Structure formats: structure tokens, C-alpha cells
Amino acid sequence: MTTPLPRSLDPAQGELLASYLLRLAHQVGISPLDLAHRCGLTTGTVLSAQHLVRLADHHAEQIATLCRLDLAEVHALTLVEQAPSYAPLHPVYLGRHQSHTTMANDGWVFTAFSRYCPDCLADTADQPGGSIWPGSWRLPHTFLCPRHQRLLDWRCPQCQAPAFSNGYRTDGRWRPTQLTPAPRSRLHPARCRHRLGTGQVPACGYRLDQPSATGNVPTAAMAHTQQRLTEAARSVAVQDIGSLGRPTSPQRFLNDVRAVTLIICSTWPAAAETLRDVEHLDAVAAHADTRNRAATERAGPPEGGWLARSVDRPPGDPLRAAALMTLVVRILDAPDGQTALARSLSRLPSNSAAYRRLQRLTPHCSPGMNAAIAESTPLRHTTVVGPTPLFPQPPTHQGLLDPNTIPCPLPDAWARPLDELKGPSAPLRRDAAIRLLQMTHGGSRATAARRLGMTPGTLQSTTYTVRTWQKIAGNADAYQNALLRIADIAAAAQNGPFSSTRLISHDTD
Numbered sequence: 001m002t003t004p005l006p007r008s009l010d011p012a013q014g015e016l017l018a019s020y021l022l023r024l025a026h027q028v029g030i031s032p033l034d035l036a037h038r039c040g041l042t043t044g045t046v047l048s049a050q051h052l053v054r055l056a057d058h059h060a061e062q063i064a065t066l067c068r069l070d071l072a073e074v075h076a077l078t079l080v081e082q083a084p085s086y087a088p089l090h091p092v093y094l095g096r097h098q099s100h101t102t103m104a105n106d107g108w109v110f111t112a113f114s115r116y117c118p119d120c121l122a123d124t125a126d127q128p129g130g131s132i133w134p135g136s137w138r139l140p141h142t143f144l145c146p147r148h149q150r151l152l153d154w155r156c157p158q159c160q161a162p163a164f165s166n167g168y169r170t171d172g173r174w175r176p177t178q179l180t181p182a183p184r185s186r187l188h189p190a191r192c193r194h195r196l197g198t199g200q201v202p203a204c205g206y207r208l209d210q211p212s213a214t215g216n217v218p219t220a221a222m223a224h225t226q227q228r229l230t231e232a233a234r235s236v237a238v239q240d241i242g243s244l245g246r247p248t249s250p251q252r253f254l255n256d257v258r259a260v261t262l263i264i265c266s267t268w269p270a271a272a273e274t275l276r277d278v279e280h281l282d283a284v285a286a287h288a289d290t291r292n293r294a295a296t297e298r299a300g301p302p303e304g305g306w307l308a309r310s311v312d313r314p315p316g317d318p319l320r321a322a323a324l325m326t327l328v329v330r331i332l333d334a335p336d337g338q339t340a341l342a343r344s345l346s347r348l349p350s351n352s353a354a355y356r357r358l359q360r361l362t363p364h365c366s367p368g369m370n371a372a373i374a375e376s377t378p379l380r381h382t383t384v385v386g387p388t389p390l391f392p393q394p395p396t397h398q399g400l401l402d403p404n405t406i407p408c409p410l411p412d413a414w415a416r417p418l419d420e421l422k423g424p425s426a427p428l429r430r431d432a433a434i435r436l437l438q439m440t441h442g443g444s445r446a447t448a449a450r451r452l453g454m455t456p457g458t459l460q461s462t463t464y465t466v467r468t469w470q471k472i473a474g475n476a477d478a479y480q481n482a483l484l485r486i487a488d489i490a491a492a493a494q495n496g497p498f499s500s501t502r503l504i505s506h507d508t509d
Contacts (some may be wrong), residue, residue, distance in 0.1 A: 004068050007027070008068045008069070009128050009129050010073075015132050016052065016078075017081070018052065019133035023130050024409055025186070026188060027129035031183065031184050033047065033184050039062055044210065047179035048178070048179060049104065049110075050391065052170075052179060053100075054075075054137065055074065060074045069223075078135075085232060085234065085235045086251075086254060087251040087255060088106065089109060094255075094360055095223070095360075095396065095397075104176075104376075107140060107313030110139060111138055111140055112165055113162030114133060114138050114164035115142065115153065118134070118153060118210060119148040119150070119211075130189040131189045131488075140313070141233070142226070143222075143321040143322040144222060144226050146227070151218055151318045151322055153318070156194060157208075157210070157212065158204055158206035161192070161204070162316065164193065165194060166178060166181045167195070181194060181195075185202070188207070192207075193412065204311070222227065222325075225322070226325075232250040233250070246367050249484070252369075252484065252488070255364045255365045255369075257328050258339070258361060260331055261312055261324065262354055265312065266312075270343050270346075270347050271344050274343050275330060278330055280322070282323075283319050283323035283324070284320070284324050286320060287315045312354070338372045362398065363396040366484075367477065367480060367484065395438065396439050401436065401491055406437050406452070408430060408433035408453065408454060409431055409433060410436075414486055414493070415429050417482035418482055418486070421478055423475065423479075424469055430454065431462050436486065439483075
């Protein structure tokens with residue numbers, strides 16, 4: 001039975017579990033690894049990074065008992081609670097299961113290091129246990145501190161290693177990501193924990209809460225971009241957000257961000273030729289240049305962060321990330337955004353890795369993004385792009401929806417997007433239930449209708465009515481958009497923010 005500690009700490013607003021463990025360990029005078037053992041997070045010497053994302057119920061209960069906290073306070077220390085609409089944190093993402101290893105290696109889930117604001121660390125250095133590391137600093141799209149109006153830092157000024165990381169080997173590969181680096185070290189949370197060598201070499205120990213001259217002042221566009229991305233990640237699933245002139249869910253907007261990032265970096269400088277008025281395009285060019293270098297040229301410690309090595313991952317350097325994300329949001333928000341996308345997409349080779357990755361992303365993007373891609377590339381011939389005017393409905397939500405909980409007809413709470421269409425209400429609700437079932441695992445309309453208990457006559461009548469209605473100009477687009485919104489509402493209703501079990505799947509990708 002877990003015995004509560006004689007004294008504990010209250011978590012700070014937005015604090016990450018790793019930060020809380022560092023502060024509490026420093027407060028009670030033990031190592032973070034010893035504290036993790038008492039919390040039941042590990043029995044060995046490795047602290048799994050999966051606890052950054054979500055906590056299993058038994059882990060949360062043990063932490064709550066040991067640290068004298070409420071369960072809600074414990075779960076609030078995880079990224080999935082702090083960013084409920086950030087789709088990469090879901091155990092099923094882009095139609096595939098993610099193991100915790102896959103998550104740790106995917107630059108869109110969380111960074112292998114932590115960006116940081118020296119001023120924030122200094123402001124909280126005298127708090128019980130020491131400085132606080134917010135969870136938002138670990139999200140790839142976070143690049144500035146709105147409180148101090150500065151871009152975040154990402155390297156230790158002394159050892160030049162990425163902050164809050166295990167660093168990388170001589171060949172440039174990251175050492176395995178852990179919940180906290182150097183967990184045996186008893187250091188103030190503001191000190192750099194990077195070990196300059198291997199074995200028993202002590203951590204760097206430099207105080208990261210010292211004034212820094214590297215934090216650039218963000219432009220107004222960067223501040224707007226950061227606010228836009230942060231609000232989307234923190235939104236609830238049923239809220240609408242605009243993308244390329246059409247409403248969509250926060251999750252699909254953030255998938256649009258990833259898709260546009262992929263398109264820009266794979267076809268650079270096509271976007272710059274269209275949007276010449278965007279600031280700091282030189283920083284985007286530097287990132288694209290780093291990404292496009294041959295593998296042999298990129299050996300050794302990475303110049304712009306290891307994340308820059310993949311075809312679509314954002315850069316580690318906050319200035320480059322700010323410039324790239326600002327360009328991405330500029331495209332998604334601007335009336336001429338589709339023009340910029342069309343120019344870039346026209347230069348995307350169909351035999352490239354970027355093209356294949358875009359095919360995988362497209363079914364999970366917004367209707368506006370689907371329409372833009374369908375008009376600009378031959379992707380529509382090889383994958384699901386844009387509205388499906390008639391049938392069938394592709395299995396885009398495998399693992400995200402439980403087919404056994406899809407009712408027919410749809411309940412009012414799910415059917416709100418259908419009511420906005422001013423179409424044949426009852427047939428649309430029956431048809432939407434069929435399509436939701438097809439979204440979960442594919443199959444024919446007849447099979448889905450039988451599973452929902454629909455008679456052949458009802459299926460025939462529903463199909464005829466909906467088919468006729470969809471042929472009216474604009475209805476097919478509107479219906480497909482509504483179906484995507486319903487799927488997001490249904491997933492949120494079935495699973496809470498993302499998963500009622502709070503466990504990361506260990507299925508392989």
C-alpha cells in the first residue's frame with residue numbers, strides 16, 4: 001500500500017509531470033528516479049516518456065496517494081489533458097495505432113527536448129521545489145512566450161545541447177527520450193541535466209534561468225500564429241475553427257498545419273514565390289535547406305534540430321519554427337491560400353516520399369484542404385480527396401470510433417451538423433449512421449445497414465433520397481463536411497478528450 005509523503009507540492013497551472021517530479025524530488029531531497037520508483041512509474045533506471053502523454057489509471061492513483069493530490073490534478077500534468085484537441089497525442093493517429101516508442105520518435109507528438117523561456121524559469125525559481133516547466137513547451141508548435149513577448153530558447157548556452165534532453169550521440173541520433181533526463185541527478189529544476197558524456201559523467205548543471213540574449217522579439221504575425229495554434233490544441237472537439245475558408249474541427253485544422261508544412265518544405269521555394277510579403281522567409285529557407293541536404297551531409301549534431309531531418313517535421317530552432325508556422329497559418333487563413341498551395345502542389349513529384357505522406361494525411365484533413373488538394377494534384381485518383389459525391393464512404397476513422405456504439409438514427413447531439421444542411425432530416429440521419437459505420441472499418445452500405453438493423457426497403461429509400469439530394473450543387477461538399485464534424489463529435493462523446501483508458505496503445509505502427 002502506498003504511504004503518502006510527509007510533505008508534498010501543489011502542481012502549477014499548465015505544469016508537466018516531468019517538471020512536477022523534479023520540483024518535488026528537489027523539495028524532499030531525493031533523486032527524481034527514487035521518486036518515480038515510489039510513484040510506480042518505473043522499476044528500473046529508465047523513465048518512459050509515455051507518461052508525458054497520458055497516465056494509466058493505476059499510475060495516476062498511486063501518484064495521487066503518494067503526493068496527496070486529487071486525480072484530476074494528476075491527470076492535468078499530462079499533455080493530452082493540456083491539449084485535448086491535439087490529434088498526434090491520440091493513441092490512434094492518421095488511422096494507425098501508435099506505440100509509446102512511435103510517439104517518442106514522431107516530431108509532431110512532442111519534442112525530444114523542451115524549449116524554454118529563461119524569464120519564466122527565473123520567475124518561478126523561488127517556488128517550492130524550484131522552477132516550473134510548462135507542458136506547452138514540449139509541443140512542436142509552441143515557439144514563443146506570450147507573457148514575456150519573446151521567442152523561446154532551446155539550447156543550453158553552456159553545453160549547447162537541447163534543453164531538458166538526453167542529447168544526441170556523435171552520429172546525430174537522439175539518445176532515447178525519457179520522462180526526465182539524468183533522473184539520478186539531484187539538481188535544481190532550472191539546471192541543465194544534459195550529460196556531456198556517458199556512464200557516470202555528471203550533468204552540465206548550467207542554470208537555464210539566467211538572462212539570455214538569444215530570445216528574439218516575435219512579430220505580430222508570429223504572436224497571432226502562436227495564439228491560433230494554442231487555441232486550436234486546447235479547444236474541445238465539437239468547436240468549429242476556420243481553415244481555407246471553411247469550418248472544420250480543431251483536430252483537422254491541426255492536421256492541415258502538418259500537411260501544409262509538408263507541402264512547403266517539400267517544394268520550397270514555391271510558397272515564397274507566391275507569398276513574398278511574409279516575414280523571415282530566410283529562416284524557412286534555412287530549414288528547408290537543412291532538410292534537403294543529403295544524409296551524408298547531415299551526420300553529426302544537427303544544426304537546426306533533429307526534427308528538421310524528416311520530410312515534414314518542424315524545426316527545433318524556435319525562430320525557424322516561428323517563421324515556418326507563421327507561413328503555414330498565413331496560407332490557411334488567407335483568401336489566396338489555395339493559390340499558394342496550388343503553386344506548391346504543382347511541384348510535388350508523384351514518386352516522392354512527401355507525396356506518399358500527403359496521401360496518408362489527406363483523409364484526416366479539413367474539407368477545405370481536401371478541396372485544395374483535389375483541384376491541384378492527381379491525388380484524387382489514388383486516395384480519398386474532397387467530397388465523395390455518392391458512395392462508398394472510405395474507412396477513415398478506424399480505431400477512433402467504436403462501431404458497436406453507433407446508433408441509428410443518430411441522436412440530436414451528434415446530428416447538429418446535419419440540421420444545418422436543411423436537407424431531408426430522417427434519411428440523412430440514417431445515411432450518416434451508415435457512413436459512420438463504414439468509417440470505422442469499411443465494408444458495403446448493405447452490410448452496414450444490416451448491422452444497424454435497417455431493412456432492405458428502408459436502405460433503398462434512404463439511398464435514393466440522399467442520392468437525389470446530393471446531386472444538387474453544393475450539397476455533396478456540405479454533406480461530406482458535416483460527416484467529418486459528426487465523426488469528431490462521436491469520437492469525443494465515446495472517448496472523452498481522447499481515450500477513456502488513458503493508456504497508450506502498444507500496438508506497432
